Structures are given as C-alpha cells and as structure tokens.
Amino acid sequence: MGGTAQAFQTGCGQIGRAAYAEQPGVSRGRVVPESDSPTRTPFQRDRDRIVHSAAFRRLKHKTQVFVPYEGDHFRTRLTHTIEVSQIARALARAFRLDEDLTEAVALVHDFGHTPFGHAGxxxxDRRMQAYGGFEHNAQSLRIVTTLESRYADFDGLNLAFETLEGLVKHNGPLTGPNAAKSHPVPRPILDFDASFPLGLDRFADLEAQCAAISDDIAYNTHDLDDGLRAGLINLCDIEELDLAGSIFRDVRERYPGLDHSRTVHEIMRRHITRLVEDVIGTTNAELERAAPQSADAVRDAGRQLVRFSETMERAVTQTRHFLFRKVYRCESVMRVMCEAERVVEALFDRFVERPELMPRDWALGVGDLADDKLARRIADYLSGMTDTYAIAEYQRLFDAVPQLR
Known part of the structure; x- marks a missing residue:
C-alpha cells in the first residue's frame, strides 16, 4: 500500500487492531488491480461501493418474511441488513477487528436474495436444477463480481479478497473436512474460485464470522418482533422459550403496567443485548484458548471462533424452531409464499419460451445462447427483481394480479 494511504490509515483509521484482525495495509488485493486510495483503506472502499450499488438499493423492496402488502412496518431485506451490520460492527469493536471489513461483509451478505425471500x-432453484441450481450466496458473488455494471475498468464491484472471502465463507468452509456436507458447492462459486482462489477449505477470518453470527442474532430477534406485530404469535406464546420467555418475565415483573408495544420493544432490545453479550464472553474465551497471532491462524483454527455458548446455542436453536412452527410455516404466511413461488416459476417459464420479453439489456443476444446460459441469464434477471417489480412483470405478462395477501 502506498505511503499516502498508509499515513492516512495510521493517522485517521481505526487504532489498536488485534494481531488476529485483518490488516488493511496488507490486503491480498483485487481481481483487477487498482491504485491505493489516499483517503480510504481497501475495506472502506469496499463498504462504500456496496452501499452505493444498485443491488443494495433493491434490498429496500425485497421480502424478509412479510410481503409489502402486509404493512410497511415489517422488516425488509434492507432493514434486516442494516440491523446485521450494526450488531456486527459492535462485535468487531469488542474484539478489536477491522470494523470496516466486518461492516462490508454484513452489508453484502444478502445481495443474492430473490424477490419474496426464500420462496423465490x-x-x-427448482427451475435451475438442470443447470447447477440457484443459491442466494452464490448469486451474491455473481452480483459483486459480474452483474453490477457501473465501473469503466471492470465488471462487478471489484471487491478485495477479504470481502469476497467473507461473503462466500462467513458460515464456514465449503470444501474439505470442516465443510458442511449437506449441499454441494454452487457452480458459480467453484467457477470464480478457479480463477481467484478463496481458500474454500479454510475458515473465514473473524470479521466474516462476526457478520455471520450477527445475522443469526438479528433474525432470531426481529422475526419474533415481526411475528408479534403481525399477530401470528402472542406474548404468552414466547413464555415457552428459554431466552425470550425469561426476558418477558423480567420485563413484566419490573414494568407491570407497561403497554403492549413498549413491552415488545423492551423484550427485543434485551434479547439482542443478551445474545451479543453471550457471543462476546464466549468468543473472548475461545480466542484466549486458541491464541491466534494472525488472520491466517484464525483461518486454520479448525473451528468457528466467534460463537454462542452451548447454553445460548440451545436457546437460539429453540427460537429458530419456534419461528418455523409459528411464523414461517403458519398457514397465512405459507399461502402467500406458495403463491409467490408460483409467480416466480411462471415468470421463469415465460422468459424461457420468449426471452425477447425481457428488457432490452437482458434480451440482447439471447437467440445465440445455449440453454444453460439462457437459463442463468433469466435467473440473474429474476433474482435481481424487487417484490414490487416482480408483481408488475407478472401483471404485464399475464394480465393478472397475484393474490399475495
């Protein structure tokens, strides 16, 4: 890194990073080499590019759990992402990591989500089975390496190695003995790794691990919040939960006359605090045992170092199962999600039949594409849609309004 940038980072950047944190002055670089910035570290530049991207703006109108028709006070992918980044940055500060890199990974982690959330x-994925399937994490990588077309010198955002690694591996290695064996590595990730190796068999750095566990903290809390506000669960329901139930009893005892809205908020803010404090205490103990002296030592530690205690992990798992039963798989949500799946499948099938119906930039040259290339282009187009745009496209192509209520 050049002298001017180095001086700026020393004088104005984050002070006191731990030895096991990523050091921006020795970043492993980008696919397309760029000169140093005199005012920003590589990870600050990545964060800024992510925030200014079209994909980031589209998160505003993408479903988290509830589609837009159901009210504008529920979380969207954008508000979820902002909550994740806030929690992740707090953890990074506690462990003396690079806060900008942590924030960048948190902000980009959901770029590949389709309209209508996991339903889309x-x-x-069903329509793409013959062509390698579809997976939102792999799609996030495609967006930041290929599909964003804003810069004169390269496709995508040309993010630093550390940000790309965190995006791909924040939940752990994808290959090797420590990989989760339930799913094969998506083809887009393998293809990119062949030209720009990300070390798929190693763990990610602590910055990415903080982003990953912050995602768990955020959705375990705010999906409870949204479920309560939607009337799918009641306060008495959460008493069966070890974590939320104990907090509810504490709040009720301390504030016996508190109204429902403030009670819910008080529970949720304490829910996040307890989870964060548990991660900080548990992870500090893990770091003391492992004593990593570099980010590479973290990658080779053989396990995720940023984690919940065993007791809290059981509580988080219990909450996740509760949410599946009471919220994600309840009849009213499932009815909407089944209709959303039908909308996405119908759009995909229509564009396969008549790809020229896509907008001009997407339809350009489709007649020369092999079936797999055409299917991937259609998937790229559909996955980038917001909920509202997908509904509008469905109305345009089928002269019908999907029943997403």
Missing part, C-alpha cells in the same frame, strides 16, 4: 429462491 426455492422456485428459482
């Missing part, structure tokens, strides 16, 4: 992903 399921629909696209």
């Amino acid at each position: 992903e399921r629909a696209l």
Whole structure:
C-alpha cells in the first residue's frame, strides 16, 4: 500500500487492531488491480461501493418474511441488513477487528436474495436444477463480481479478497473436512474460485464470522418482533422459550403496567443485548484458548471462533424452531409464499419460451445462447427483481394480479 494511504490509515483509521484482525495495509488485493486510495483503506472502499450499488438499493423492496402488502412496518431485506451490520460492527469493536471489513461483509451478505425471500429462491432453484441450481450466496458473488455494471475498468464491484472471502465463507468452509456436507458447492462459486482462489477449505477470518453470527442474532430477534406485530404469535406464546420467555418475565415483573408495544420493544432490545453479550464472553474465551497471532491462524483454527455458548446455542436453536412452527410455516404466511413461488416459476417459464420479453439489456443476444446460459441469464434477471417489480412483470405478462395477501 502506498505511503499516502498508509499515513492516512495510521493517522485517521481505526487504532489498536488485534494481531488476529485483518490488516488493511496488507490486503491480498483485487481481481483487477487498482491504485491505493489516499483517503480510504481497501475495506472502506469496499463498504462504500456496496452501499452505493444498485443491488443494495433493491434490498429496500425485497421480502424478509412479510410481503409489502402486509404493512410497511415489517422488516425488509434492507432493514434486516442494516440491523446485521450494526450488531456486527459492535462485535468487531469488542474484539478489536477491522470494523470496516466486518461492516462490508454484513452489508453484502444478502445481495443474492430473490424477490419474496426464500420462496423465490426455492422456485428459482427448482427451475435451475438442470443447470447447477440457484443459491442466494452464490448469486451474491455473481452480483459483486459480474452483474453490477457501473465501473469503466471492470465488471462487478471489484471487491478485495477479504470481502469476497467473507461473503462466500462467513458460515464456514465449503470444501474439505470442516465443510458442511449437506449441499454441494454452487457452480458459480467453484467457477470464480478457479480463477481467484478463496481458500474454500479454510475458515473465514473473524470479521466474516462476526457478520455471520450477527445475522443469526438479528433474525432470531426481529422475526419474533415481526411475528408479534403481525399477530401470528402472542406474548404468552414466547413464555415457552428459554431466552425470550425469561426476558418477558423480567420485563413484566419490573414494568407491570407497561403497554403492549413498549413491552415488545423492551423484550427485543434485551434479547439482542443478551445474545451479543453471550457471543462476546464466549468468543473472548475461545480466542484466549486458541491464541491466534494472525488472520491466517484464525483461518486454520479448525473451528468457528466467534460463537454462542452451548447454553445460548440451545436457546437460539429453540427460537429458530419456534419461528418455523409459528411464523414461517403458519398457514397465512405459507399461502402467500406458495403463491409467490408460483409467480416466480411462471415468470421463469415465460422468459424461457420468449426471452425477447425481457428488457432490452437482458434480451440482447439471447437467440445465440445455449440453454444453460439462457437459463442463468433469466435467473440473474429474476433474482435481481424487487417484490414490487416482480408483481408488475407478472401483471404485464399475464394480465393478472397475484393474490399475495
């Protein structure tokens, strides 16, 4: 890194990073080499590119759990992402990591999500089975390396190695003995790794691990919040939960006359605090045992170092199962999600039949594409849609309004 940038980072950047944190002055670089910035570290530049991207803006109108028709006070992918980044940055500060890199990974982690959340992903994955399937994390990588077309010198955002690694591996290695064996590595990730190796058999750095566990903290809390506000669960329901139930009893005892809205908020803010404090205490103990002296030592530690205690992990798992039963798989949500899947499948099928119906930039040259290339282009187009745009496209192509209520 050049002298001017180095001086700026020393004088104005984050002070006191731990030895096991990523050091921006020795970043492993980008696919397309760029000169140093005199005012920003590589990870600050990545964060800024992510925030200014079209994919980031589209998160505003993408479903988290509830589609837009159901009210504008529920979380969207954008508000979820902002909550994740806030929690992740707090953890990074506690462990003396690079906060900008942590924030960048948190902000980009959901770029590949389709319209209508996991319902859209399921629909696209079914239609793409013959062509390598569809997976939102792999799609996030495609967006930041290929599909964003803003810069004169390269496709995508040309993010640093550390940000790309965190995006791909924040939940752990994808290959090797420590990989989760339930799913094969998506083809887009393998293809990119062949030209720009990301070390798929190693763990990610602590910055990415903080982003990953912050995602768990955020959705375990705010999906409870949204479920309560939607009337799918009641306060008495959460008493069966070890974590939320104990917090509810504490709040009720301390504030016996508190109204429902403030009670819910008080529970949720304490829910996040307890989870964060548990991660900090548990991870500090893990770091003391492992004593990593570099980010590479973290990658080779053989396990995720940023984690919940065993007791809290059981509580988080219990909450996740509760949410599946009471919220994600309840009849009213499932009815809407089944209709959303049908909408996405219908759009995919229509564009396969008549790809020229896509907008001009997407339809350009489709007549010369092999079936797999055409299917991937359609998946790229559909996955980038917001909920509202997908509904509008469905109305345009089928002269019908999907029943997403």
